[in-house]
Amino acid sequence: MSAGPDSLLIHIDGASRGNPGEASFGVHVTRPDGAEVAGLYGYLGRATNNVAEYQALLHALRYALEHGCRRVRVFSDSELVVKQVAGAYKVKHPDMIPLHREATGLLRRFESASLSHVRREKNREADALANRALDEKQSKLD
Numbered sequence: 001m002s003a004g005p006d007s008l009l010i011h012i013d014g015a016s017r018g019n020p021g022e023a024s025f026g027v028h029v030t031r032p033d034g035a036e037v038a039g040l041y042g043y044l045g046r047a048t049n050n051v052a053e054y055q056a057l058l059h060a061l062r063y064a065l066e067h068g069c070r071r072v073r074v075f076s077d078s079e080l081v082v083k084q085v086a087g088a089y090k091v092k093h094p095d096m097i098p099l100h101r102e103a104t105g106l107l108r109r110f111e112s113a114s115l116s117h118v119r120r121e122k123n124r125e126a127d128a129l130a131n132r133a134l135d136e137k138q139s140k141l142d
Contacts, residue, residue, distance in 0.1 A: 004067030007032055008018045010060045012128035014052025015134060022137065023047035025056035025093045026129025027063065027120040031069035036065065041129035056130070057085075057115070059108040071112040075123065084119040092106070 009030045016023040028038040040063060044055055053076065064072045076082055083089040086098055086109070091100045107113045120127070 003107065004069055005031055005037060006069065007065075007071040007073075008069045009073050009075070010064065011123050011126040012051055012052070012053070012056035012060050013077060013123055013130045014056045015130040016047060016049040016052050017132060017134060020046055020048045020051075022134055023049070023052040024130045024133035024137070025052055025053075025059055026126040026131070026133065027056055027060045028125035029060070029063065039125070039129050040131040043133045050078070050080055051091070051095055051099065052130070053081045054096060054103060055058050056126070057103050058099065058106065061103065065106065065109060070110060072110050072114075072127070074113070074115045074119045076115065077118055077120045077123045077127075079117050082115050085115050106112060106128070 009032060013026045019049040023044040023046065025042055025044060029038040030036050040059055044052055060074055080089065083105055084091050090098050
């Protein structure tokens with residue numbers, strides 16, 4: 001029996017100021033009953049928004065696996081990432097091919113996993129976390 005939650009709902013977001021520019025990710029993790037489990041965020045350096053979105057997904061999936069989660073439902077406002085992972089869009093950009101490969105590999109490690117598109121308004125917590133990472137990085141430079 002794992003110590004972590006069996007099932008998680010995770011909202012993810014990537015941000016890039018400049019695209020490419022200063023980039024970050026945000027991951028808001030809850031239990032199915034809505035109880036908050038974690039808020040993860042981090043600075044990625046210079047990257048595109050799409051790379052930041054993939055990094056958010058990778059951080060979310062690694063977190064869930066490290067905490068013994070067997071079922072995960074991930075929500076993203078990046079239609080591109082959601083459709084690429086589903087196989088509806090091809091992954092053409094060389095920077096995104098290894099990220100896509102890792103994400104799909106991690107998703108297969110769950111008993112049940114889904115990645116769904118949500119409107120930006122439904123992704124506020126993850127967006128706030130991604131922006132927090134960028135704001136904290138900027139405040140260290142000021």
